[in-house]
Amino acid sequence: MADCRLYICTPPALDPATFAPLLEQALDGGDVACLQLRLKDVDDDTVRRAIDVLRPITQSRDVAFILNDRPDLAAETGCDGVHVGQTDWPYAKARKAVGANAIVGVTCHDSRHLAMEAAEAGADYVAFGAFYPTTTKPSHYRPEPELLEWWSEMMEVPCVAIGGITAENCAPLVQAGADFICVVTAVWNHPEGPGAGVKALNAAIEAAAAG
Ligand SMILES: Cc1ncc(COP(=O)(O)OP(=O)(O)O)c(N)n1
Ligand SMILES: Cc1ncsc1CCOP(=O)(O)O
Ligand SMILES: [Mg+2]
Numbered sequence: 001m002a003d004c005r006l007y008i009c010t011p012p013a014l015d016p017a018t019f020a021p022l023l024e025q026a027l028d029g030g031d032v033a034c035l036q037l038r039l040k041d042v043d044d045d046t047v048r049r050a051i052d053v054l055r056p057i058t059q060s061r062d063v064a065f066i067l068n069d070r071p072d073l074a075a076e077t078g079c080d081g082v083h084v085g086q087t088d089w090p091y092a093k094a095r096k097a098v099g100a101n102a103i104v105g106v107t108c109h110d111s112r113h114l115a116m117e118a119a120e121a122g123a124d125y126v127a128f129g130a131f132y133p134t135t136t137k138p139s140h141y142r143p144e145p146e147l148l149e150w151w152s153e154m155m156e157v158p159c160v161a162i163g164g165i166t167a168e169n170c171a172p173l174v175q176a177g178a179d180f181i182c183v184v185t186a187v188w189n190h191p192e193g194p195g196a197g198v199k200a201l202n203a204a205i206e207a208a209a210a211g
Pocket of ligand 1: 009036038068069083084085086087088105107127128137160162182
């Protein structure tokens with residue numbers, strides 16, 4: 001089984017100055033492959049200010065800094081890539097904006113078809129979810145771990161599992177072949193802080209991979 005790694009999205013609202021130390025705690029808590037800045041309902045300059053503060057913290061730790069929704073801003077501000085959903089920029093337009101060397105990830109919900117389309121177009125990862133109930137982004141999609149198993153057996157493009165994932169429930173997704181486990185609440189709302197959240201998730205991923 002390929003190694004599964006942790007992928008974290010920020011909360012949808014944050015103050016960069018007060019969030020920065022929390023991000024440092026999270027990234028210093030253990031292995032994190034990617035951080036996605038996922039701000040919602042804010043203007044472009046608010047996004048830019050958050051990128052200016054959080055991108056250096058992330059990239060200085062060799063963690064990829066991904067921007068949600070906005071390939072134009074990602075290209076303008078030195079992000080490592082962008083994540084687009086089915087109602088955002090289409091993959092081809094996103095790729096044109098960020099270039100061949102950036103990361104472009106695509107939301108594919110519970111759909112083999114959407115994922116194969118994205119992979120064939122050149123996406124660097126496909127994201128399936130929500131695997132569990134979540135209030136962070138309510139979703140009526142509820143894929144089964146078997147989708148991850150099928151994808152990882154059939155396709156080379158990495159897959160991300162997202163949606164209500166915690167240290168307690170991630171094992172079936174890791175064992176099914178998820179290349180990345182993406183979380184929001186399990187890190188930022190951990191009772192002992194985001195560093196403990198990262199540590200707990202990495203321990204759970206490692207235990208699941210060891211079978
Ligand atoms: C890694 C990852 N997977 C899925 C999503 C959801 O993207 P999208 O469907 O565009 O919804 P919003 O996050 O934009 O509300 C994601 N952001 N990241
Ligand atoms: C962005 C996104 N897309 C599907 S579920 C989700 C949010 C996941 O957040 P949490 O890990 O708190 O359930
Ligand atoms: Mg989106």
